Amino acid sequence: MSRIQARFETLRRAGRKALIPYVTAGDPDPDTTVPLMHAMVEAGADIIELGVPFSDPMADGPVIQAACERALKHHVSLRRVLEMVAEFRRDNDEIPVLLMGYLNPIEAMGSAEFAAAAQQAGVDGVLTVDLPPEEAGELADELKGHGIDPIFLLSPTTTDARVARIAEQASGFLYYVSFKGVTGATRLDVDAVAEKVGHLKSIAALPIGVGFGIRDAESAARVSRAADAVIVGSALVRHIAESTGHPETIRDKVAEELRAMRAAMDATQPAAAVS
Amino acid sequence: MSTPTEAMAPPHFTDLPDANGHFGPYGGRFVAETLMEPIEELRQAYETLKQDPDFQAELDRDLHYYVGRPSPLYHAERWSNHLGGAQIYLKREDLNHTGAHKINNTVGQALLARHMGKTRIIGETGAGQHGVATATVAARLGLECVIYMGAEDMKRQSSNVYRMRLLGAEVVGVESGSKTLKDALNEAMRDWVTNVDNTFYIIGTVAGPHPYPAMVRDFQAVIGREARQQIQEQAGRLPDALIACVGGGSNAIGLFYPFLDDSEVALYGVEGGGDGIDTGRHAAPLCAGRPGVLHGNRTYLMEDNDGLITETHSISAGLDYPGVGPEHAWLKDSGRARYVAVTDSEALQGFHDLTRMEGIIPALESSHALAYATKLAPTMAPDQIIIVNLSGRGDKDIHTVAAHEGIEV
Numbered sequence: 001m002s003r004i005q006a007r008f009e010t011l012r013r014a015g016r017k018a019l020i021p022y023v024t025a026g027d028p029d030p031d032t033t034v035p036l037m038h039a040m041v042e043a044g045a046d047i048i049e050l051g052v053p054f055s056d057p058m059a060d061g062p063v064i065q066a067a068c069e070r071a072l073k074h075h076v077s078l079r080r081v082l083e084m085v086a087e088f089r090r091d092n093d094e095i096p097v098l099l100m101g102y103l104n105p106i107e108a109m110g111s112a113e114f115a116a117a118a119q120q121a122g123v124d125g126v127l128t129v130d131l132p133p134e135e136a137g138e139l140a141d142e143l144k145g146h147g148i149d150p151i152f153l154l155s156p157t158t159t160d161a162r163v164a165r166i167a168e169q170a171s172g173f174l175y176y177v178s179f180k181g182v183t184g185a186t187r188l189d190v191d192a193v194a195e196k197v198g199h200l201k202s203i204a205a206l207p208i209g210v211g212f213g214i215r216d217a218e219s220a221a222r223v224s225r226a227a228d229a230v231i232v233g234s235a236l237v238r239h240i241a242e243s244t245g246h247p248e249t250i251r252d253k254v255a256e257e258l259r260a261m262r263a264a265m266d267a268t269q270p271a272a273a274v275s
Numbered sequence: 276m277s278t279p280t281e282a283m284a285p286p287h288f289t290d291l292p293d294a295n296g297h298f299g300p301y302g303g304r305f306v307a308e309t310l311m312e313p314i315e316e317l318r319q320a321y322e323t324l325k326q327d328p329d330f331q332a333e334l335d336r337d338l339h340y341y342v343g344r345p346s347p348l349y350h351a352e353r354w355s356n357h358l359g360g361a362q363i364y365l366k367r368e369d370l371n372h373t374g375a376h377k378i379n380n381t382v383g384q385a386l387l388a389r390h391m392g393k394t395r396i397i398g399e400t401g402a403g404q405h406g407v408a409t410a411t412v413a414a415r416l417g418l419e420c421v422i423y424m425g426a427e428d429m430k431r432q433s434s435n436v437y438r439m440r441l442l443g444a445e446v447v448g449v450e451s452g453s454k455t456l457k458d459a460l461n462e463a464m465r466d467w468v469t470n471v472d473n474t475f476y477i478i479g480t481v482a483g484p485h486p487y488p489a490m491v492r493d494f495q496a497v498i499g500r501e502a503r504q505q506i507q508e509q510a511g512r513l514p515d516a517l518i519a520c521v522g523g524g525s526n527a528i529g530l531f532y533p534f535l536d537d538s539e540v541a542l543y544g545v546e547g548g549g550d551g552i553d554t555g556r557h558a559a560p561l562c563a564g565r566p567g568v569l570h571g572n573r574t575y576l577m578e579d580n581d582g583l584i585t586e587t588h589s590i591s592a593g594l595d596y597p598g599v600g601p602e603h604a605w606l607k608d609s610g611r612a613r614y615v616a617v618t619d620s621e622a623l624q625g626f627h628d629l630t631r632m633e634g635i636i637p638a639l640e641s642s643h644a645l646a647y648a649t650k651l652a653p654t655m656a657p658d659q660i661i662i663v664n665l666s667g668r669g670d671k672d673i674h675t676v677a678a679h680e681g682i683e684v
């Protein structure tokens with residue numbers, strides 16, 4: 001069982017939902033990232049999603065675009081991100097790490113080399129935003145061959161037939177993008193998301209995470225009632241942008257935000273359904 | 276019709292892309308999940324309308340009465356004699372409405388948008404030619420229009436910015452990344468994924484996810500179809516070589532496509548060589564890049580060792596793009612077409628040569644193709660024929676040329 005699968009299993013037994021914070025690796029500088037990952041774990045993160053900076057982040061809004069630009073000023077490459085994961089793993093063997101990024105840096109390294117290096121570093125899942133399942137065969141096979149879960153997106157435009165096909169290729173969990181748009185936008189409609197997640201669960205057996213547009217404890221809690229995982233990105237990255245140059249302030253603010261989300265999410269769950 | 280031996284041969288170049296939009300290993304659909312269904316709807320709508328005689332008749336009417344097609348094929352005799360080699364014919368896309376080949380594509384996609392019931396048009400632009408051509412068709416159909424343009428490009432193509440605004444388009448300056456065409460494309464993609472229900476994205480070149488590279492090619496192939504017929508009428512035979520500049524590659528593929536199966540016709544695509552390939556400051560992914568994935572397709576890219584897209588340099592905003600249409604990547608690998616680069620200063624020389632020798636002021640993009648013709652023609656015999664795609668007129672570039680020469684206009 002992969003770390004991601006194990007985590008969801010533990011949470012399910014405890015009647016809790018996963019909190020998955022996203023930060024861009026190397027934002028605002030490479031030294032900030034690993035201590036920030038540990039701080040997020042301490043504040044209640046179940047899985048850490050680490051963005052791989054890319055020069056052309058087409059699916060991201062201005063907040064994460066700027067994060068990529070800050071990281072790229074320090075030339076934080078995919079290889080450098082893997083080093084950060086390896087460094088994190090020296091002190092934490094339990095919390096899954098998921099890389100989120102775009103295909104070209106992986107292509108430049110080569111799928112096979114990347115999958116091997118990612119496994120070596122202790123990566124548990126890889127989400128490639130611009131790689132739909134139709135084109136993903138080779139990379140998905142390499143990842144699975146190295147014990148890494150290929151994570152795929154579902155969106156409001158994904159047809160039921162596609163959901164079924166995507167669920168076949170994916171493992172770990174499915175990432176439902178809560179609205180049509182880029183990261184950081186504010187279009188979340190919690191009721192519509194809840195209904196959609198219920199529908200997705202009738203088609204796919206994997207846990208469903210929901211991301212895009214979750215900005216505070218309240219929206220995290222409301223989404224967590226329906227979803228198995230809540231993914232928060234821009235709301236955290238905003239704190240990093242505001243406190244660039246002050247790594248401790250960044251850690252404090254991000255941790256504070258996550259603690260509030262964790263508490264609100266845990267408070268909203270129906271009494272732990274221990275099975 | 277294919278004979279039994281031909282049926283044994285590898286598929287014709289004109290049969291590509293395959294059902295999933297692949298040209299050999301290139302092309303495909305590399306987009307976020309939200310766009311997968313919309314691009315599939317677009318593909319279906321396009322495939323249906325492509326077979327529809329009424330749609331084709333409507334398109335032909337627009338190309339004739341609105342764009343002014345067919346564009347002339349002009350024998351540049353004085354220039355040919357001066358170069359002392361092959362006879363050079365110019366396909367005069369500069370004489371189209373709005374002054375470039377870009378309108379062939381926007382007229383087609385706008386009709387498609389209307390058939391699909393979309394009320395809002397978006398586009399990206401580098402030199403501003405595609406933006407102007409898009410704003411033009413949007414004005415004509417009464418559709419809302421937003422054009423994304425790199426802030427850097429807005430500075431060097433300010434007259435086109437004004438033209439688009441006159442036409443009623445909103446021009447949004449893009450401040451991210453290198454502030455040029457690739458960043459404008461990123462921003463247009465972000466708009467599209469957000470407003471996909473009512474919005475049609477008119478991509479300006481043969482890039483993007485399937486079906487764009489094939490669809491834009493089909494709309495631009497009118498260039499090559501006309502040229503093929505015109506040269507047979509004027510010279511009684513097919514040309515020996517075709518030359519076109521390559522930014523994303525739409526004017527080049529438009530000229531090449533109807534000749535792809537004429538193996539005796541040599542094809543030359545000319546990339547923006549900037550300060551020279553050896554300097555690294557250029558916009559020539561086919562000459563000096565390597566395969567990767569950007570903007571929805573797999574193709575040759577300019578990137579660093581870590582797979583990050585690098586900045587490009589060309590005097591011509593329309594060539595300043597780190598990628599290239601996937602069909603060109605395939606034509607390169609298969610050896611059917613050859614890709615070369617000419618530098619900024621060679622292109623400027625081509626600009627002046629044509630202006631002085633033939634009384635035609637060419638776009639800086641097209642001047643790259645002309646500059647290569649000045650190299651190729653003298654190596655050929657006077658009874659041989661080259662067709663150069665004169666993809667646009669140079670009015671938009673006179674400020675750039677003047678500034679380069681220290682002249683204030």
Ligand SMILES: Cc1ncc(COP(=O)(O)O)c(C=O)c1O
Binds near residue numbers: 520526594
């Ligand atoms: C006149 C002209 N020629 C060529 C190009 C390059 O585009 P493509 O390679 O798609 O023809 C442009 C782009 O703006 C242009 O304006």
